[in-house]
Amino acid sequence: MAAIDANLQAVAARIRDAARACGRDPSVVRLLAVTKTVPPAAIEAAFAAGQRGFGENYVQEALDKQSALAASGIKSQIEWHLIGPLQSNKTRSAAECFDWVHTIDREKVARRLSEARPPEAVPLNVLVQVNVSGEASKSGVAPGEVAALARVVVQMPRLRLRGLMAIPEPTSDATVQQARFESVRALFDRLNEEGYALDTLSMGMSEDLEAAVAAGSTMVRVGTAIFGVRARQRAAA
Numbered sequence: 001m002a003a004i005d006a007n008l009q010a011v012a013a014r015i016r017d018a019a020r021a022c023g024r025d026p027s028v029v030r031l032l033a034v035t036k037t038v039p040p041a042a043i044e045a046a047f048a049a050g051q052r053g054f055g056e057n058y059v060q061e062a063l064d065k066q067s068a069l070a071a072s073g074i075k076s077q078i079e080w081h082l083i084g085p086l087q088s089n090k091t092r093s094a095a096e097c098f099d100w101v102h103t104i105d106r107e108k109v110a111r112r113l114s115e116a117r118p119p120e121a122v123p124l125n126v127l128v129q130v131n132v133s134g135e136a137s138k139s140g141v142a143p144g145e146v147a148a149l150a151r152v153v154v155q156m157p158r159l160r161l162r163g164l165m166a167i168p169e170p171t172s173d174a175t176v177q178q179a180r181f182e183s184v185r186a187l188f189d190r191l192n193e194e195g196y197a198l199d200t201l202s203m204g205m206s207e208d209l210e211a212a213v214a215a216g217s218t219m220v221r222v223g224t225a226i227f228g229v230r231a232r233q234r235a236a237a
């Protein structure tokens with residue numbers, strides 16, 4: 001578990017270097033620790049090292065870990081982010097158990113989340129997911145439809161629209177990669193010019209966080225570089 005502490009510091013250093021290299025203030029880029037397939041003990045280790053924001057891909061997996069972390073009091077001190085696709089039959093649990101949802105890609109899911117958000121909780125922070133690579137298999141809305149979805153989401157009483165999220169398809173072509181991140185940034189800037197006051201651009205992972213930070217990311221989602229290669233990734237390699 002000492003490795004987790006060292007890895008967190010190494011990732012923080014990468015973020016700092018990337019931000020400084022392009023003249024950005026490193027403190028505006030938050031690190032989200034992505035814990036899909038990662039056991040509660042590793043979350044505790046990251047928490048002990050000072051990490052507070054955690055991202056999970058599956059609602060049920062997150063609920064199981066939250067139960068495991070409730071007794072120690074850690075659960076309530078963590079900011080929980082849902083970063084995986086959300087099925088409409090999971091919206092109630094998601095609205096109750098997360099602080100953020102990064103994957104809003106249709107009005108129906110947003111409306112259900114707003115309706116299910118408990119009245120005593122602060123509004124749920126949400127991001128509209130942009131499908132920047134244009135692949136049929138990936139979730140997210142097409143860039144041309146982001147503004148229309150943002151317009152409805154921002155009206156929903158129990159949601160707080162904070163910005164955009166994207167997962168550009170991996171590519172070894174640094175120019176293409178940069179262009180994809182920049183295109184999300186351009187959409188983000190355009191919405192703010194229309195008066196939205198968005199503050200969060202969730203993009204960048206273990207392999208590409210430098211490019212994302214250079215394009216203006218304010219939240220990088222990092223799993224492998226903190227917790228090591230996941231079992232499924234290992235099997236595929």
Ligand SMILES: *Cc1c(COP(=O)(O)O)cnc(C)c1O
Pocket residue numbers: 034036057083084167205206207221222223224225
């Ligand atoms: C798994 C995942 C990450 C983290 O990816 P790594 O390459 O392990 O850093 C980030 N965002 C999403 C949406 C993910 O599913």
